[in-house]
Amino acid sequence: MNTEIPGIILMFVAALALAIPLGKYIAKVYTQDKTWLDGIFGPVEKLFYRISGIDPTTEMNWKQHLVVMLTLNMVWFLLGMFVLMNQHWLPLNPDGNPGQSAHLAFNTSISFVVNCNLQHYSGESGVSYLSQLFLMFLQFVSAGIGMAAAAVLFTALKERTTDKLGNFYNFFLKSCTRILLPISLVVAVILVFNGTPMTLHGKDTIISLQGDTVQVSTGPAAAFVAIKHVGTNGGGFFGANAAHPFENPNYLTNITEMIAQLIIPFAIIFALGFFLKRRKFAWITFGVMTIGFLALVIPNIFMEANGNPAIAAMGIDMSSGAMEGKEVRFGAITSAFWSIVTTVISTGSVNSFHDSFMPLSGMNQLLAMMINCFYGGCGVGILNYFIFVILAVFISGLMVGRTPEFMGKKIEAREMKIAMIIALLHPFLILVGTALSTALPAYTSATLNNPGFHGFSEMLYEFTSSAANNGSGFEGLADNTPWWNISTGFVLILSRFLPIIGPIAIAGLLANKKYIPEGGGTLKTDTSTFGLMVLAVILLVAALAFFPALTLGPIAEYFSML
């Protein structure tokens, strides 16, 4: 009997079942309603505000929100650079790992600040425990930033005319303390009881049963692995990420980590529905995203379960599927499922290695990140989707001859321009980055791990993962070089902040407009017809822009193997 299909169905259904009540809870947190954690975290937050001199009741306009957001991120980035470059003499470095070079520290710090976790180093040898704990801090707060931005969007879409959109500090801190921290605590406890290490001791040396002397890296992993999933960060404590048997010891932890990464991206969609009292819109949104998700994940499951045809031709037993880069305790199907979850929701943690997936499975992983709004990352997924909603409202408004309106606000030229720029930024960064890397073989050709089309895919994947703030990789790429560290570093900055600034600006502009109650002439946005329209826009704008690049990489590789 196949036990992997029930496994992945369980993970999806359980995440959905937990996400609906969590969505309700998130909506309550952002509307400042009473919740059951007030007693524990209320006093802590009050203390934080008092010491920092912050008044959490001061309402901000959209520009003030963005100023606070960017200042926080700048402080974290500089602090990150300092810790990473000086970790060799700072405390908590039992393995004596060296300080990071300036370009690696630049990339690492940026990549954790922007919720990407690209990781051009390996956890065992590239960072001290102090750095790991600091990066873990960034995993909390970067996820908190994305969620706070979503909260600003929710507030702006209320049925009223205002420029007061809540307080950013309040949204941010509550996202961290009321949502991310409690879930992470639960996940970390499950992990630590299943064998994930949580210790400040350094490497252990053992003599194996066969008589080899080996060293075993360990560390405060359980706490880190929990938030890396809950916050859709994805950076591994160890080099092998969630494929490492310490990070993900068994099928139960695999289920736990899978639910942990899916739950907030799911819940945010329902939170929008509860917050704005538009539950139907939330379900349509979830439906559109799920169609997209299934279209990517189902083919991958088949391709990975069938295995590599070039190896099958050698005449061995292929019943386990494509097992290069995969672990026996998860199997090919669970790994294929994970590979699409982690790319659609921008986690980027892996329980198997994408470089060795079948060519078209790799293409689907790329497409998941190129589209980047089927669920999407913590908070930012819904911002990306919002851009496509604005485009769809405008296009369908023109098609049926109605004024383009969304949630009672007119969409005009200024909003459309911002939406178009943000929608085109993503393909621009990916394609220009890949094109430059291809045009500069002196910097890149020696870093590739595979020849031919697959080598091109490695470069395409690196820029796609950076621009989607995903953080997974075709890990064969030797990416700790000045070229990769600096080029992807800049892509990370642009692709994180512009797609937050754009939607917040649109939302701020919309909030300021006159509210028009729904009438006979209003284009209904909570229907399945409109949902399909959004899906069509996503496919036209996102998927087609990448088709030529995909042809040169995974599609060409696929045909070369026939």
Add this chain to the structure above:
Amino acid sequence: MKNILFQTLKLTLLTLLLFSGIYTLVILFIAQATPGGGKGKKLTQHGITVGYENIGQKFTADRYFNSRPSAVNYNADGSGASNKGPSNAEYLILVKERIDSFLVRNPGISKSEIPVEMVTASGSGLDPDISSSAALIQVKRIAKIRGMNEDKLKSLIIEQKEKSLLGFFGPEKINVLKLNIALDNLN
């Protein structure tokens, strides 16, 4: 502006204390109550530690059940996969060589019985498990070199097989280190 800078700086230090400090200490404290005390569960043989339950070991000797190929040679101070693409010609030659040497080392089995996981490298390079079919095709070799009954080895494999979670979720598997400790204890 200066005001915002001070606010963000102070809030950063306080949240740093909460998320890097207190959160870490809480989990560290809870870890003390787990088997292994947060340091990972170790296995012993005749009172001597021979490794971690979760960390796979290199088993290449004929008298042991062999583990999967590893891109990091089972050195657990690092971890990782081969990252070879599916159409990479050099990689496919390597797989073919692994199949050939598997056949040489395990006389009496046919090529079509070799499970693909025994000739492909794992994701972590530290995969602690193999499938039961991967263990079963090694029985002939081990029985011969240890002078043991094949049926005894087969029942050992059945005994060591770990069922799916609740019988429904995830693949069945065998922990190679545990299997080999039990194998040594049989003699």
